[in-house]
Amino acid sequence: MAAAAALAGCGSAAGLSASGDRLQVVTSTGLLRDLVENVGGERVNAVSLVPDGADPHSFEPTLRDVRDVVYADVAFTNYMLLEQHSIIKTLDANLRDGVPSVSLAEESVKYAAELIPLVENVNLDTIWLGLRARGDGARHGADRTSDVQLSATAATGPGEVYGYLTGTFGETELYFDSSDGFDAGSGFKHDTATLPVDAHTHMSWAFTEPGVYRVTFQASLRVDATSRPVPLGRATFAFAVGVEPTRAGPPGATVLREGHADLTVDLDRGAIVALHDPEGGGEHAQREHRAEEVVIEVPAKALTEVPGDPQFRFLGKAGEPIHQLPQAVLGKHVHGEIDPHLWQDVGNAMAYVELIRDTLIARDPKGAAAYRANADRYLAELERLDRHVRRAIAAIPAARRYLVTTHDAFAYLAHAYGIEIAGFVTPNPATEPSLAERRKLGETIRNLRVPAVFLEPNLAARSSTLTEVASEQGARVCPIYGDAFDGRVRTYVQMMRFNADSLKGCLS
Helix, strand or coil, rough: HHHHHHHHHHHHCCCCCCCCCEEEEEEEEEEHHHHHHHHHHHHHHHHCCCCCCCCCCCCCCCCHHHHHHHCCEEEEEEECCCHHHHHHHHHHHHHCCCCCEEECCCCCHHHHHCCEEEECCCCCCCCEEEEEEEEECHHHHCCCCCCEEEEEEEEEEEEEEEHHHEECCCEEEEHHHHHCCCCCHHHHHHHHEEEECCCCECCCEEEEEEEEEEEHEEEEEECCCCCCCCCEEEEEEEEEEEHHHHHHCCCCCCEECCEEEEEECCCCCEEEEEECCCCCCCCCHHHEHHHHHHEEECCCEEEEECCCCCCHHCCCCCCEEEEEECCCCCCCEECECCCCHHHHHHHHHHHHHHHHHHHHHHHHHHCCCCCHHHHHHHHHHHHHHHHHHHHHHEEEEEHHHHHCCCCCHHHHHHHHCCCCEEEEEECCCCCHHHHHHHHHHHHHHCCCCCCEEECCCCHHHCCCCHHHHHCCCCCCEEEEECCCCCCCCCCHHHHHHHHHHHHHHHHH
């Protein structure tokens, strides 16, 4: 990065790119790049850090991406924690001084974009247990590139405990591992989960033997790469694994056994607490508990087997029994309290376009007339697109307007166009889905007479359960696009038209 940054000194004056006549624009995703190209036309050269077909939640930028950032005159991200944290760090660390970096999802509210809280759909038989960093850390000088680190420092119990995440394509990332101890001399680097400020992530938790476990965590805030960590507290949580929860906690302890809970680092108070919501209504519906007041139940029905995939060998030999609280949502998905997929409502995409237009005009005043003309033309096209989506979904019989998919990315589509999300299917890819999970999925499709389920093309390879159960129930499997293009869908307008036509064709 330092070598690439040194090249910036060879560039031209602020506001003009090295090419002299075209504004260099970098975006986080291909979808945003497409919006910029429609507004900027021939006056801009736009590139995206996340290539088409890749997952913005997990993509890691390369040195070539750093070069694109160094030479950028303007940067656009969606943010609201849609993108992988390293993408945001790459942008903020390598943009030249004075280059505007616009978070479209947040700033588009000035242009009448509508935000929807991200509400978790609680449909697992066990509790969802994730991690959260609460607060913005402003009193410590933190910003959106800062890191909140939660480290496991000790664990007791009859077996080993693991905390890990399974990515969109099935790859694993091990965060906590008691089998090799916790080495204070290494700063717990190998037993540490890192989050942006005010963020949340899902995880899987596995235990090799039944019994009572106690796991100790400590937290810190690293404001930037050069600062010393700021201590943020320490706490020990009790887990009742396959045994009666009363064995694990004091009399009157609250047992967390359903819904959604987070082991939470409170940046403002410097403490680690548990936030719990049995209904899955989000952070503001969660009740706070001190660590010593709760027992986290891992019930007997959480007993499963180590998968055959070699990348899960850290859990033991394939077929060996383990107790597991599964990851709630498929894929590596660090997120905040607002659903970041605003563009599934075309009205929100129009707000993005207006914000992009005004940003480009401020950076390149000589192109103001061209930017306004391009934006007016594109906004008219988006108005036609909005009418098309509305008509297509309205043509679906009301009793069939149910969406079942694999990814919680369509709340804006449902809210804007009158379709109900019957459920997004998120079996933990680290284990074979349980009979109960398959039964619930089949009952949903059968009871609601859902004629089709929908898969994002880049997730189709990891969705065998949905396709199998759909086949058993006589439901079609149809494509839908969330946040990534491919060879069939290359623009935002194509994506939304395709989705509307797919919904109409498969549900009517």
